[in-house]
Amino acid sequence: MNTAIILAAGQGTRMKSQTSKVLHKVGNKYLLQHVIDASHNHVETLNVIIGDNSQSVKAAVKDSKINWVLQKKQLGTGHAVQQAIPFIEDKSICLILYADVPLIESQTIEELINKAHSTGFSLLSVVLEDPFGYGRIIRDSNGLIQSIVEQKDASKAELKIKEINTGIMAVKGSLLKKYLSELKPNNSQGEFYLTDIIEKAVKDNVSIASFKCENKSEVMGINDKKQLSQAERDYQLNLAQGFMSKGLTIMDQSRFDCRGNLNFGNDCIIDINVVFEGDNDLGNNVVISPNCIIKNAKIGDNTQILANSIIENSSIGSNSSIGPFARIRPDTHIGNHSKIGNFVEVKKSSILNNSKVSHLSYIGDSKIGNDVNVGAGVITCNYDGSNKHQTEIKDGAFIGSNSQLVAPVTIGKNATIGAGSTITQNAPDNKLTLSRNKQSTIEKWKRRKKK
Ligand code: UD1
Ligand code: CA
Numbered sequence: 001m002n003t004a005i006i007l008a009a010g011q012g013t014r015m016k017s018q019t020s021k022v023l024h025k026v027g028n029k030y031l032l033q034h035v036i037d038a039s040h041n042h043v044e045t046l047n048v049i050i051g052d053n054s055q056s057v058k059a060a061v062k063d064s065k066i067n068w069v070l071q072k073k074q075l076g077t078g079h080a081v082q083q084a085i086p087f088i089e090d091k092s093i094c095l096i097l098y099a100d101v102p103l104i105e106s107q108t109i110e111e112l113i114n115k116a117h118s119t120g121f122s123l124l125s126v127v128l129e130d131p132f133g134y135g136r137i138i139r140d141s142n143g144l145i146q147s148i149v150e151q152k153d154a155s156k157a158e159l160k161i162k163e164i165n166t167g168i169m170a171v172k173g174s175l176l177k178k179y180l181s182e183l184k185p186n187n188s189q190g191e192f193y194l195t196d197i198i199e200k201a202v203k204d205n206v207s208i209a210s211f212k213c214e215n216k217s218e219v220m221g222i223n224d225k226k227q228l229s230q231a232e233r234d235y236q237l238n239l240a241q242g243f244m245s246k247g248l249t250i251m252d253q254s255r256f257d258c259r260g261n262l263n264f265g266n267d268c269i270i271d272i273n274v275v276f277e278g279d280n281d282l283g284n285n286v287v288i289s290p291n292c293i294i295k296n297a298k299i300g301d302n303t304q305i306l307a308n309s310i311i312e313n314s315s316i317g318s319n320s321s322i323g324p325f326a327r328i329r330p331d332t333h334i335g336n337h338s339k340i341g342n343f344v345e346v347k348k349s350s351i352l353n354n355s356k357v358s359h360l361s362y363i364g365d366s367k368i369g370n371d372v373n374v375g376a377g378v379i380t381c382n383y384d385g386s387n388k389h390q391t392e393i394k395d396g397a398f399i400g401s402n403s404q405l406v407a408p409v410t411i412g413k414n415a416t417i418g419a420g421s422t423i424t425q426n427a428p429d430n431k432l433t434l435s436r437n438k439q440s441t442i443e444k445w446k447r448r449k450k451k
Contacts, residue, residue: 003043003094003095004042021099026228027259035102039097044065046063048061050068067087081194082192090177093170094171102231103220103235104218119209124166126212127163131159134151139163148196150195166213183197217231248264249268251271259275261280272290272291277296278296286305293310297312297314300318313331320338321340326343331348332351336353339358342359344362349367352372353370353371361378363378363380365391366392378404379404381405393405397415397417402419409424410426412427416432
């Protein structure tokens with residue numbers, strides 16, 4: 001049986017924010033949620049240590065395994081872990097994690113737990129070029145861990161050590177309880193240091209299994225906005241590389257952002273500065289040109305999303321083309337072999353197969369059939385100032401440029417609407433309907449002269 005203790009009670013003052021530190025986001029996911037997701041499958045309970053002002057954290061992060069544990073005063077990392085003691089069983093392996101160290105991976109946690117199962121105590125370290133600020137790992141001549149010395153308490157020689165304590169460890173419940181009860185705040189900060197339990201374990205002849213984390217971003221802590229931004233980049237690069245190894249073409253991995261989940265088929269190409277949000281699903285041979293925002297979209301095979309387009313909560317069929325500069329708003333469904341061109345906004349509408357809306361249009365609350373051609377500048381007037389109404393355009397219809405379709409209205413099958421018409425009544429199948437003043441020329445009219 002395993003349990004996790006996640007430290008999240010710190011104030012996070014260096015973030016200079018009204019938002020709790022652990023509710024800042026990487027990849028649009030709360031820092032605390034990252035840690036929960038990485039550890040969730042390895043433990044039965046997630047004891048999250050929070051401070052007095054953590055109502056917002058409780059409200060934002062939900063998980064059936066969470067046990068919220070209050071640490072009234074922040075008296076140090078050891079004191080924080082002590083608060084969870086009533087919930088720890090002697091036989092369990094206790095995993096200690098930090099809500100502001102979000103990129104820790106599930107695999108690393110698994111390895112750490114496995115090591116603790118054999119020795120009772122395991123510790124994750126990392127070698128840093130610049131170890132300033134971190135607790136240093138002190139080893140004996142045989143390379144066995146002896147203790148951890150904090151930056152503020154270290155001697156000159158100790159400060160030269162580059163292997164540092166990540167703070168992440170797994171300890172058998174009975175041992176953790178025993179050493180925590182012996183902690184004293186005998187240090188420069190007057191705090192109960194969790195790290196002091198290592199020396200106590202060594203004195204107790206417990207051998208500490210350590211392993212060095214190869215990927216530094218996994219153990220990077222976030223204290224300020226600069227580190228938050230660095231974590232975001234590291235996270236995105238890691239995602240991009242994972243996707244590339246599965247065959248996705250990414251034009252520039254440093255200009256790729258996925259804030260959610262991305263599924264893709266074969267031979268998809270993602271150009272620069274594309275932002276994916278939420279859950280997205282791409283078929284085969286989908287090409288996404290630069291500067292697009294794709295949010296909760298399903299995009300079919302061989303479809304192209306051209307530059308500067310936005311798609312949100314919508315589906316696009318196969319062999320279609322969207323953009324450049326198109327905006328597909330929520331609840332839109334575009335079929336196969338269809339085209340939405342530049343400066344076209346579509347909202348809550350369905351457009352079936354082989355239909356085209358190529359230029360400068362607004363299509364809202366509409367049902368458009370197959371083989372429809374909507375001319376340049378056509379607007380569905382869906383709003384009467386109080387309520388929204390539907391427009392229906394049946395198969396094969398042709399809507400002349402610069403027409404307004406005042407909803408509720410239906411355009412019949414194979415109907416043609418003359419350019420520049422304002423259509424306020426249903427238009428019949430197969431006929432030309434138009435509403436325009438007859439063109440006339442006033443022969444005697446002259447332009448005024450300037451006085
Ligand atoms: C700690 C370690 C140090 C390690 C470093 C890695 C100790 C004494 N030192 O130092 O060896 O190299 O992490 O990042 O453990 N927290 C609480 N309650 C408290 C105090 C802290 O919940 O009373 C939480 C903080 O919110 C934070 C985490 O514990 O998430 C670490 O605390 P912090 O004070 O930042 O420890 P460091 O000085 O960074
Ligand atoms: Ca810290």
